[in-house]
Amino acid sequence: MLKAERHQYIMTKLVEDQKVVTTDLALALDLSEDTIRRDLNELDSKKLLEKVYGGAVQVSEKSANIFDVYISQEEQKKQIVRKALSLLRDDQVIIMSGGSTNLVFAKLIPADLKATIYTYSLPIAMQLSQHPNIDLIFIGGKMQKNAMVTIGMDVIQVVSKIKADICFIGASSINIKQGLTEIGYEISIVKKAMIEASDKVVSMFSSDKLDTKMPHGVCELTKLNTIVTDLDPNDAQLEEYRKSGVFIL
Template sequence: MLKEERHAYILQRLSARQKVLTSSLSEELSVSEDTIRRDLKELADNGQLRKVHGGALPPSHNPYAYRDREVYALESKIKIAEKARSLIQDGQVVLMDGGTTNLELVKRLPQDLHATFFTNSLPVAVQLSGHPHIEVIFAGGKLLKDAQATIGLEVVHLFSEIRADICILGTRSLHHEAGITEINWEEAQVKRSLVQAAKKVVALVISEKIDTLQPYTVCDIKGLHTVVTELDTTDEILIPYKKRGIVLI
């Protein structure tokens, strides 16, 4: 099969399934996984798909409503949340943005934890409101309905006046050279203000979003302290992050 025919097949499968796996394509097309990876890279460079760990997604992946995203890759998000909850300690001031992985994390915080949370996420604030010992400050502003999070100058201004112990970011895209990036400019502005207000920045990211890029920068790779994924920390895709001194969990 010619390269052009493989590309057409890959795009057809991606359109039908909304996700393709390198291993499956290798079997279906009777070529090596290295060949498929090169095909996916070329298609990604042309903007026809988004190459992720183990396969590819449509170029505009994850356009779902917030409630749909709550159940998307839920097992991975729960695993990340379980790993990350020990990062939050008694007495800390915590900054947290929106995202369904962050929501899974706050659901699992111990009931005897004493902390102060600043957040622009409506679901996170509501979840934390039931915790007996956590003080919650919600950053009001324009509600971005798809994200269930507030944006705008008021939100950025509030976060600019805080010096927090830790910032925990739900992450749309993470790249070993570009750092954390975001598809929405206004969301990126808010996330950047969170990063600038914290001593330590932690990214929670499911593996399919690793080594992907969006147009707007949130945090340079040098500003990132910790990355939490559902993967084993020895996974090959995490090697570039380890080489940059980032803590992997």
Template sequence: MLAAERRDVLLSRLRTDGKVIAKDLALALGVTDDMIRRDLRELAAAGLCQRVYGGALPVSPAVADYATRTTLAVSSKERVARAAAALIRPGHTVLLDGGTTALAVASALPPDLTATIVTHSPTVAAALVTHPSVDVYVLGGRLFKHSAVTCGAATAEAARTITADLFLLGVTGVHEQAGLTTGDADEAAMKRTLASRAAETYVLASAEKVGTASPFTVLPPAAVTAVVTDADPAHPTVQALRRAQVTIIRA
């Protein structure tokens, strides 16, 4: 079998099974494990899969640039945003992450809600300028343009002065084994810092992110309060998370 044919099989298996186990596929195709691992390295370098121990997972579409992500899965993000906004009670202090789903949460807040929103996203803060009764605090620092959020030591230091009721966490991938992932190491660290400052953390997981992975782990699924998602309840990742006793809030 030619290398191009093997890679077509790998991509087909990712689409149908949601994962590739290198040793199983090598046995099925009658090739060496090293050959499959080399194919996976090349596919990962081309942005077509996310390598994990023992194989690969589908790459998250949410690693695209910010402008592109504003056009992806808009209705899905709006459903998740409405469900997440309903978790906020009057008087709450909420850490609201950056990203396009968090931006949808800002738009979904009831106009009569009285709460405090703390965010490291200038776009989220700007979206709340016209809200009549939400106080907004912005965490400063160096702007990470890919996600339009601030990151780094200054942002983390400011975050550590906050004690919040909720953190609404945005990620690019949700998987029972790879965990809650994102595409940048510094951004992942910032998200962990924010999660440590809240009594409860809820994951904003629109359907296109479920069953996918990105390079950097934010948290394991068991470390959050719940995952808010509109993914099909029959999705293998949703079922696996439920078996692991991770709470799923259906959006």
């Protein structure tokens, strides 16, 4: 497993469980505890987690406003989502998954756009609630508290009845063979339902997600119409993705 994949796994587990244990990570990833400790030290140095004896916890500093979500590498994500804004049209029915890139996207949607947007992400719903011309529909269900998204059959039932023009779906990992994959099973199921409910599927993600994988499949590359990254569309890292037939912005 590549270091970027390990780091993504660790950070996802940290969001889900609020802490990670070195021995558990070593067992789950089939790696030595020394390797895990080095990973935790590196993530701690980047202030992405707080290393403690036997593992790590989430960084202790919290925003006073629970809806003032910290977004890492926000400028890079703005670069990504500005490309995707060209895909928006008036009167579209849109589904948006959770994730920080989609949250940045929600912030930058033009004020004059008129559309209907469904989302199961509470931060994105709160952001879109301030938009003057968006008809916002928040999909309720069991709340995954750390990620502030709803999951479960209630969400899937609502999504399965939507007839969306386009969905904007975040990516934890993507590679040529497996396509989109997720660390969490429940989120992967919700994303599958989003894809099935939409005429077009757009995935936005930073280039460090390329050629990585997680345990639970979401969809093959053939299910994606467009991928949007921080790279130039002609970058060599995207060559195999271009060959798969997916359009790259």
